[in-house]
Amino acid sequence: MIKSKYLENLVDALTILPGIGRKSAQRMAYELLNSNPEKSLYLSQELQNIDTKISKCKICGLYMDFEEVEKQSEDSCHVCERQNRDTSIVCVVGSASDVYSIDESTNYNGYFFVLQGNLSPIDGKGPSEIGLDKLEKHLVNKNIKELILATNTTIEGEATAHYIKDMTSKKGINVSRLAFGLPLNGEIGFLDNETISHAFNERKII
Numbered sequence: 019m020i021k022s023k024y025l026e027n028l029v030d031a032l033t034i035l036p037g038i039g040r041k042s043a044q045r046m047a048y049e050l051l052n053s054n055p056e057k058s059l060y061l062s063q064e065l066q067n068i069d070t071k072i073s074k075c076k077i078c079g080l081y082m083d084f085e086e087v088e089k090q091s092e093d094s095c096h097v098c099e100r101q102n103r104d105t106s107i108v109c110v111v112g113s114a115s116d117v118y119s120i121d122e123s124t125n126y127n128g129y130f131f132v133l134q135g136n137l138s139p140i141d142g143k144g145p146s147e148i149g150l151d152k153l154e155k156h157l158v159n160k161n162i163k164e165l166i167l168a169t170n171t172t173i174e175g176e177a178t179a180h181y182i183k184d185m186t187s188k189k190g191i192n193v194s195r196l197a198f199g200l201p202l203n204g205e206i207g208f209l210d211n212e213t214i215s216h217a218f219n220e221r222k223i224i
């Protein structure tokens with residue numbers, strides 16, 4: 019039983035983070051209490067910066083610093099502002115970190131569009147909560163001709179991909195989904211049945 023109201027509040031606050039239950043939150047809170055106060059101040063300053071220093075690109079939803087917003091012409095980020103960008107194609111992802119992963123690993127040069135997670139009605143996340151209404155406007159306003167679905171392969175990611183596919187079907191936009199399959203340098207015997215089944219069904223002629 020926690021005796022301090024403020025310690026209790028700190029534990030409650032820490033549990034808002036994904037994957038952090040009450041036990042982990044308590045451990046974190048005690049770690050902060052037992053550490054040098056500078057550690058907590060450093061953390062609290064960085065948390066405050068979320069609201070005051072970080073903005074979102076008006077085009078793709080990628081996070082950027084307010085200073086960067088002031089320098090750009092159209093509230094757009096360095097990824098959207100790149101020269102020779104193919105502006106007729108958009109890659110839809112479920113999280114900003116996925117943009118960096120795809121950007122670093124491929125030579126893709128179209129737009130990105132970052133959703134606020136995936137559809138999850140049980141958590142109150144419907145189409146507008148994750149930004150699908152904005153995506154629909156983006157497709158029309160930017161005259162998008164091709165859309166790449168790069169949402170996660172979880173149940174929610176798949177449901178989101180299906181929803182977007184339905185949304186775009188009447189707009190004459192070509193839609194593709196990232197391939198499912200075997201990981202590189204992987205051994206088939208160590209993979210789960212679902213991955214093998216997907217890889218088998220998605221096989222291609224070489």
Ligand SMILES: [Zn+2]
Nearest residue numbers: 075078095098
């Ligand atoms: Zn952007």
